[in-house]
Amino acid sequence: MNFSDETVMAYADGELDGATRAAVEAAMASDPQLAQRVARHRALRGRLHGALDPVLDEPVPQRLLASVQGAPAQRRAGKTPLQHKAAPRWSWPQWGAIAASLVGGALLGPLLWRTPAGAVHVSRDGQVLASGALARALTEQLASNQPPGAPVQIGVSFRARNGDYCRTFVLRDESALAGLACRAHQAWRLEVLAHGPAPPAAAAGYRPAGSALPASVTHTLDELIAGEPLDAGAEAAARARGWQP
Amino acid sequence: MRAAPQELREALVALLPRLRRFARALARDAHDADDLVQIAVERALTRAAQLRPDAPLSSWMFGIVRNAWLDELRARGRRARLFAPEESAEQIGDASQGAHADLLAVQEALARLPEEQRAAVALVLIEGLSYKEAAHIMEVPIGTLTSRLARGREALQEMLGETTGALR
Numbered sequence: 266m267n268f269s270d271e272t273v274m275a276y277a278d279g280e281l282d283g284a285t286r287a288a289v290e291a292a293m294a295s296d297p298q299l300a301q302r303v304a305r306h307r308a309l310r311g312r313l314h315g316a317l318d319p320v321l322d323e324p325v326p327q328r329l330l331a332s333v334q335g336a337p338a339q340r341r342a343g344k345t346p347l348q349h350k351a352a353p354r355w356s357w358p359q360w361g362a363i364a365a366s367l368v369g370g371a372l373l374g375p376l377l378w379r380t381p382a383g384a385v386h387v388s389r390d391g392q393v394l395a396s397g398a399l400a401r402a403l404t405e406q407l408a409s410n411q412p413p414g415a416p417v418q419i420g421v422s423f424r425a426r427n428g429d430y431c432r433t434f435v436l437r438d439e440s441a442l443a444g445l446a447c448r449a450h451q452a453w454r455l456e457v458l459a460h461g462p463a464p465p466a467a468a469a470g471y472r473p474a475g476s477a478l479p480a481s482v483t484h485t486l487d488e489l490i491a492g493e494p495l496d497a498g499a500e501a502a503a504r505a506r507g508w509q510p
Numbered sequence: 511m512r513a514a515p516q517e518l519r520e521a522l523v524a525l526l527p528r529l530r531r532f533a534r535a536l537a538r539d540a541h542d543a544d545d546l547v548q549i550a551v552e553r554a555l556t557r558a559a560q561l562r563p564d565a566p567l568s569s570w571m572f573g574i575v576r577n578a579w580l581d582e583l584r585a586r587g588r589r590a591r592l593f594a595p596e597e598s599a600e601q602i603g604d605a606s607q608g609a610h611a612d613l614l615a616v617q618e619a620l621a622r623l624p625e626e627q628r629a630a631v632a633l634v635l636i637e638g639l640s641y642k643e644a645a646h647i648m649e650v651p652i653g654t655l656t657s658r659l660a661r662g663r664e665a666l667q668e669m670l671g672e673t674t675g676a677l678r
Binding site for chain 2: 305310
């Protein structure tokens with residue numbers, strides 16, 4: 266019986282079903298050439314293992330162990346092609362994925378994530394919280410009276426059904442991220458973070474509040490909101506109360 | 511249950527030796543290979559939520575390592591597609607060489623394979639994955655995987671010679 270190269274290969278790799286395997290084995294008993302073809306495949310596998318398996322016994326470099334523990338990216342010294350590549354850092358797009366994944370109670374645990382903008386961090390109990398300029402803007406900036414060129418654009422402020430105050434925002438940097446945060450326990454907890462449309466050119470100036478929010482943000486807004494967004498007076502009053510319900 | 515971060519980290523530590531071996535098969539240079547592993551670990555930690563609870567961590571990680579390698583190849587551009595210079599395009603490997611020389615010969619041969627053949631060989635012959643698992647990681651049908659594997663094998667056997675016993 267004549268077996269194709271792929272069948273012989275699959276036999277040598279243990280990939281054949283019982284009947285075909287038995288047919289190959291029966292043929293091998295009387296066909297030394299077939300047996301040799303199988304042996305050749307197995308010999309190559311053995312040779313590759315012989316060459317590369319010693320890697321398994323090498324001590325794992327400290328920097329790899331550190332990276333598993335989430336240590337800051339540290340590349341080896343010296344110039345190499347890979348080193349010129351940007352070290353993976355917490356980028357905003359990754360942030361969007363993580364933050365989105367956290368909504369709904371999927372907690373990543375006591376990790377302190379860093380972001381380039383320093384705008385978001387994860388608390389010890391796994392909540393994604395605003396920090397830095399984003400937190401300040403959420404606390405202090407009024408949607409009705411925003412400084413031109415502010416790094417954070419507040420969209421709408423509203424009360425959620427549970428009574429908490431929540432606000433939508435757009436980051437006016439190259440990330441063009443938009444999100445929705447609610448005030449709870451003296452912090453702004455992110456409910457959703459998503460990619461917005463491309464930011465306007467610097468010269469294009471003001472973008473109307475509430476417009477151009479990603480669908481996931483408006484969807485979350487629709488789910489959370491009780492009644493109507495706050496008007497300018499109610500927003501200022503809420504700020505004066507420190508966004509306490 | 512979603513893998514808790516600490517469990518994921520422990521599983522990743524246990525997997526590091528295999529990831530290093532796999533990366534070494536792809537990238538040849540030991541430092542480049544470790545960079546790939548490091549990039550893959552960092553990516554994995556940012557994407558922990560994407561890990562399906564029922565999917566083997568190893569397959570997921572091999573896929574991330576391979577994608578990191580593809581990114582790297584693209585970044586290096588055409589020049590660094592790791593085709594060997596003409597003058598050394600003959601048999602490499604010699605039964606009289608020691609283990610380290612054999613590693614170099616095998617890596618040299620692997621480096622000459624087209625990337626998709628190298629990945630197929632590394633996943634199936636070195637990492638011992640099934641065709642199905644390897645095809646899944648490479649995001650190709652099984653038929654594509656087996657033909658890449660067959661071609662990669664053939665090329666390796668020609669480059670490395672028949673130094674391990676079997677006759678042509």
